[in-house]
Amino acid sequence: xxxxxxxxxxxTVKVLExxxxxxxxxxxxxxxxxxxVSEKMNSKGYHPPxxxxxxxxxxxxxxxxxxxxYCPDFAIVVExxx
Amino acid sequence: MSQMTDMRKTEEEWLRTERLPHVxxxxxxxxxxxxxFLRAVIRRNIPKEKMVxxxxxxxxxxxxGYVNVDSFHTTHGRAIPFAVGVKFAxxxxxxxxxxxxxxxxxxxxNHFVNAARRNHDLLIIAVNNFTYGMTGGQHGxxxxxxxxxxxxxxxxxxxxxxxxxxxxxxxxxxVARWTTYHVNQxxxxxxxxxxxxxxxxxxxxxxxxxxxxxxxxxxxPMSMMEYFQKNSVINNKASYEEMELTYKGKIVVGEFRNVxxxxxxxxxxxxxxxxxxx
Numbered sequence: 511x512x513x514x515x516x517x518x519x520x521x522t523v524k525v526l527e528x529x530x531x532x533x534x535x536x537x538x539x540x541x542x543x544x545x546x547v548s549e550k551m552n553s554k555g556y557h558p559p560x561x562x563x564x565x566x567x568x569x570x571x572x573x574x575x576x577x578x579x580y581c582p583d584f585a586i587v588v589e590x591x592x
Numbered sequence: 593m594s595q596m597t598d599m600r601k602t603e604e605e606w607l608r609t610e611r612l613p614h615v616x617x618x619x620x621x622x623x624x625x626x627x628x629f630l631r632a633v634i635r636r637n638i639p640k641e642k643m644v645x646x647x648x649x650x651x652x653x654x655x656x657g658y659v660n661v662d663s664f665h666t667t668h669g670r671a672i673p674f675a676v677g678v679k680f681a682x683x684x685x686x687x688x689x690x691x692x693x694x695x696x697x698x699x700x701x702n703h704f705v706n707a708a709r710r711n712h713d714l715l716i717i718a719v720n721n722f723t724y725g726m727t728g729g730q731h732g733x734x735x736x737x738x739x740x741x742x743x744x745x746x747x748x749x750x751x752x753x754x755x756x757x758x759x760x761x762x763x764x765x766x767v768a769r770w771t772t773y774h775v776n777q778x779x780x781x782x783x784x785x786x787x788x789x790x791x792x793x794x795x796x797x798x799x800x801x802x803x804x805x806x807x808x809x810x811x812x813p814m815s816m817m818e819y820f821q822k823n824s825v826i827n828n829k830a831s832y833e834e835m836e837l838t839y840k841g842k843i844v845v846g847e848f849r850n851v852x853x854x855x856x857x858x859x860x861x862x863x864x865x866x867x868x869x870x
Contacts, residue, residue, distance in 0.1 A: 528613065529612050529613045530613075531613065531617075531618035532618055533619035533813040533814075534813075535813065535814070535817065538814055538817075554613075556618065575596045576775075578596075578600060579624075579627065579628070579631075579775040579776070579779075580624060580775060581623070581624075582616065582620055582621065582622070582623025582624045582627070583612070583623055584603070584604075584607060584623065584627065585613075587600055588597065589597055590594045590596070590597050
């Protein structure tokens with residue numbers, strides 16, 4: 511990753527929090543680490559992941575859909591930006 | 593709107609979303625397999641009324657309740673006989689048997705062997721999690737030698753089933769094995785198998801952190817996934833000895849057999865009906 515190149519965010523990750531069971535495969539397999547374990551809990555007591563839009567100017571969602579493929583609970587929707 | 597975003601929207605239509613969240617434990621691999629299966633079906637453009645999902649009893653048996661197509665939750669071990677009946681009554685349908693290792697190979701072992709021998713036109717998705725998950729983690733016919741379960745607290749003395757070897761020896765035209773770590777390869781494998789005829793077997797090594805991983809020093813879902821990641825080797829031309837699963841050893845994955853042109857039982861039966869009518 512070159513320092514001067516700005517990466518543009520390609521997609522938004524939406525988490526359907528009530529379906530999440532907190533296995534955090536998405537957090538571990540995200541190649542750019544834009545998903546983080548949230549502080550708050552859902553109604554079942556699991557900590558769902560939270561999507562960080564701007565952690566760093568180089569850390570952005572690249573729209574690879576890997577979190578969506580690994581999610582066993584159908585709780586992640588990746589919406590690509592135009 | 594991109595293709596992948598569209599696919600995710602269509603996937604919601606294929607699920608009975610009012611029943612979600614499902615009963616499977618946190619980190620269970622069956623959800624990953626179902627996700628890959630639905631995506632492969634959507635890519636093949638199979639209409640909902642041409643698809644039947646048959647499943648047996650067990651954790652994986654619950655799949656039939658979550659797919660929004662005609663589905664069958666059958667008696668224990670008898671998923672294949674029910675599927676054969678569906679296929680005979682309506683040969684135009686795509687019949688998929690979605691079941692676990694305990695259902696397909698323990699109580700339903702004889703049905704599996706004989707259906708494979710006759711080459712019925714079915715797609716078998718066998719989710720192998722090494723144990724009987726729903727009943728509390730007893731050892732089953734796919735538990736590796738030496739593994740610790742509730743009924744084998746000093747290590748399992750049995751040898752596990754070598755499922756790809758069993759299916760190949762009975763002449764199944766498509767035999768593959770993947771783990772839940774290989775999400776894309778698994779999806780492509782199901783996509784390929786949906787377009788074939790005959791008895792197609794896809795074994796998926798899945799994680800059960802709740803009852804299997806806990807007794808075998810893989811307590812968290814991620815530690816079981818890391819085990820699959822570090823120990824799986826892709827080898828499409830693996831020998832039968834290499835395909836055998838060992839306790840904490842290498843998992844040989846790949847597409848072991850892919851041959852076309854073998855007539856299925858339904859095709860041979862139609863031929864007999866035609867000859868009898870002449």
